[in-house]
Amino acid sequence: MELELRHLKTIRAIADAGSLTKAATRLGLAQPALSAQLKRIERALGGPLFVRGREGVRTTALGDLVLDRARVVLPAVCELQEEAVRFARNRGPGGGCSYRLGGTHGPLLGALVDQLAAADPGAPVTTYTSWSEREIAVAAAEGRLDFALTGVCGESAPPEPGRLAWVEVARDPVYVMLSADHPLTARPEIDLAELAAEAWTDVPGDGCFGDCFAAACVRAGFTPACVYETDTASCVHLVQVGRAVGLCRATFPATPGLVTRPLAGVPLIWRHLLGWHPKARAAAWAPAVVRHARAAHAQALGRSAAATEQLAG
Incomplete structure (x- = not known):
């Protein structure tokens, strides 16, 4: 044998x-x-x-x-x-560029696809989404994805730090989402403590955001009594009908029946990150993808609820 x-x-x-x-x-x-x-x-x-x-x-x-x-x-x-x-x-058709992108919820992934398709029309672009930041990072580390587009709160470490190279694309303050008729919408910014009695809604995930939000609430003197964890569309609906308030990034798109406001003192920051395996063939075009990701963030920010409200004001 x-x-x-x-x-x-x-x-x-x-x-x-x-x-x-x-x-x-x-x-x-x-x-x-x-x-x-x-x-x-x-x-x-x-x-x-x-x-x-x-x-x-x-x-x-x-x-x-x-x-x-x-x-x-x-x-x-x-x-x-x-x-x-x-x-x-990573070879791609004819040995050229191909972009296999993975990301979580939010408008940045779609904006990056648009940027890459416009810049390199002949290169295939495929996407994979998951609620799990770790799943996206592991897929990039194992070669099933070329790039992982995700993020972390503040200075928290990204997933798979020893296997992937990470670059910060942008930083966004975390905003609160309110129904259009909520009494606090008249404020230019809202103190987190003023929302202590509210029910909250948020999307699921296995990253640091839930813990960072809970810590911010404790610093503000309360613990959320109710958090509805559900998909993005359901979160938006719960906010629109006044059943809950939610959190979003500055890139959140303008949505009827919903307004966003900054939180006083910026208790939460979201860092958009792009990761890739440093030994993968796709690492050769990572600098270009970083540039496109930053342009995608600027594009998404220009279409956001916050930018729309600033223009309207």
């Missing part, structure tokens, strides 16, 4: 679990089947890898040698696979 990667994974799983029974459960195998497989591996390697006892298993000297090599080989093979996937998927 020739040694295969799956055999090294089995050895590592047994060592990590500390017993054949636990390892079998983690691997989805019956314990007798795992024992038989281990015996075949040990015969191929020339001796026992583990000593079995009442408290589980421990590695022999040969087992230590093999396990040490496995812990080097397995990550290296995983990295090789990721690099190969990135290379194959």
Whole structure:
């Protein structure tokens, strides 16, 4: 029998679990089947890898040698696979540019698509959206996306900081969304504490925004009594009918029946970020994509509710 990667994974799983029974459960195998497989591996390697006892298993000297090599080989093979996937998927038709963009909710992704399509009509542009900032970042790190367009609050670290290169596209103050007939719309800006009795609505996500919002509320002296977490259209509806107030970025588009106002003291800042894998082929055109992303932000800001209200004033 020739040694295969799956055999090294089995050895590592047994060592990590500390017993054949636990390892079998983690691997989805019956314990007798795992024992038989281990015996075949040990015969191929020339001796026992583990000593079995009442408290589980421990590695022999040969087992230590093999396990040490496995812990080097397995990550290296995983990295090789990721690099190969990135290379194959980043080639694009004819070896030219292709843009696979991932992003969360908001108008910036659409504006970036428009910028790229106008600047390079022959290059294919595809998009993927998710509520999960981590999912978008991991997809870029693994080569399934070229660029991740997401963001964080204030100075919080972006997802996958050790695997992706990140550049700040822009910073926006976080605004509050109110129904058009809300009594506070007459104010040029609103103190967060004045909204303590309100119900809130927000979109889901696994980033830092929820924690940053909760911390800002605590600093303002209250804890939100009710938060409706739902999709963007439902958030807008709840605000329009006066059922809740919400938070948005300065790029939020003008919407009938809804107004946006800055929060006094700017308790929350959103940083728009663009990330990519530094070893991916797409990294070569990252500077151009950053420029287009910044132009997309300016475009979205010009169409925002805040800009519309400023012009109307």
